[in-house]
Amino acid sequence: MKVYKFGGASVRNADGVRNLHKIIGDEQHLLVIVSAMGKTTNALERVFACLRRDDRTGAGAEIAALRDYHAAITTDLWHGPVALERVEALFAELEELVRQTAYRAEDAELWYDRIVAYGELLSTTIVSEYLNHVGLRNRWIDMRRCFLTEQRHKDAGVDIEASTPLLRAAVEGAGVTVFVGQGFIGAAPDGTTTTLGREGSDYSAAVAAHILDAESMAVWKDVDGVLNADPKIFPDAVKIDELNYLDTIELAYSGAQIIHPKTIKPLQNKNIPLYVRPFGDKRKPGTVIRGMSAPVQVPILILKKDQVLLTIRSRDFSFVLEEKFATIFSLLERFRIKANLVHNSAVNLSLCVDNSWHIDEAVAALREAGFDVMKSGDMELLTIRGYTDELWRRYARGQQVFIRQATQSTVRVVRRCAAKR
Ligand code: ASP
Ligand code: MG
DSSP states (O other), X not given: OEEEEEOGGGGSSHHHHXXXXXXXXXXXXXXXXXXXXXXXHHHHHHHHHHHHTTOHHHHHHHHHHHHHHHHHHHHHHTTSOOOOHHHHXXXXXXXXXXXXXXXXXXGXXXXXXXXXXXXXXXXXXXXHHHHHHTTOOOEEEOGGGXXXXXXXXXXXXXXXXXXXXXXXXXXXXXXXXXXXXXXXXXXXXXXXXXXXXXXXXXXXXXXHHHHTTOXXXXXXXXXXXXXXXXXXXXXXXXXXXXXXXXXXXXXXXXXXXXXOGGGXXXXXXXXXXXXXXXXXXXXXXXXXXXXXXXXXXXXXXXXEEEEEEXXXXXXXXXXXXXXXXXXXXXXXXHTTOOEEEEXXXXXXXXXXXXXXXXXXXXHHHHHHTTEEEEEEEEEEEEEEETOOHHHIXXXXXXXXXXXXXXXXXXXXXEEEOGGGO
């Protein structure tokens, strides 16, 4: 078995879906994991945001736009308007959901997951039906029945052991050997839909590859492979041919948008190679990620946006902040806030964290626990691995830097966002 993953950009229009068909070619024993089409997840996040402010009209308008967007794709694929029953049913469900939901703040994540999951349900339904329509026999599988996750919404992890018999059963004895399933979604033990974190489809594909003992996994993307930097931000970006798991995990963790940070572990555990390949050209080799690759030689620059800097000080001015680390981190964990950089002095602990809905609650709880907390938003975290003086001068110096942390090879800088400087 092989696992292919197609991101939202690669199925954003009918040409993308046709290209997916071309890439699959006559491949057999294949699980195809697909993300929501184009920017559908963002649109569904807006539907959810409307629901939060009880703006049913706004939610309805967003859904109507999504309907049109998907209809344009199916019309193009089927060379004329087509009523796909299962697509209709999904939209009807989504509309019903939005009509019926009595939003409560405690259930924010639960409703978020139920709503945004429709992106992948729609995309996979269309892809699967289209492939069958053009003669590529396949079976659509419902990953909510195959991935049992933690009882945690919006950023759930998959319980691999419990999911193994479920996914295996779904791909066995089917009479076909090509399967199409959703990235990004699963279900919790209580049966509610969960999502695995934004951009989580890579992780879905990796878990599936692990469970099915896949010979390889490939992520088809709109880039030539893994680059050492985002070319939009750093113009001299170059492609990296080979990476090992360790470097990849470091890169993903620092915010490189190659693949979701959770993707590597399931692959590494079974030594499954991961190919990052250009969607536009099947002949190009892309990047291969596997255990035996040598450490990467070129410098790597990563910019992680949407960060918040928390400066925490114990109110009684005690010099042993270390003793309070456990309190602080477990409190942040309770609000699911992730620290990307930690910096401490005698009485201060500075944390660069991902922005989140719960940041103000966490700050309040820290204050309650006896800490003074200063919060600065609009931050970004720049990581340069293998930095040189020249890279430092070009990209990191002289900007509104709040923290600079350096080891021999890596420098990390927390600074005010470029746009806000
Ligand atoms: N559709 C989801 C997102 O946009 C998951 C994914 O694309 O990996 O975040
Ligand atoms: Mg996506």
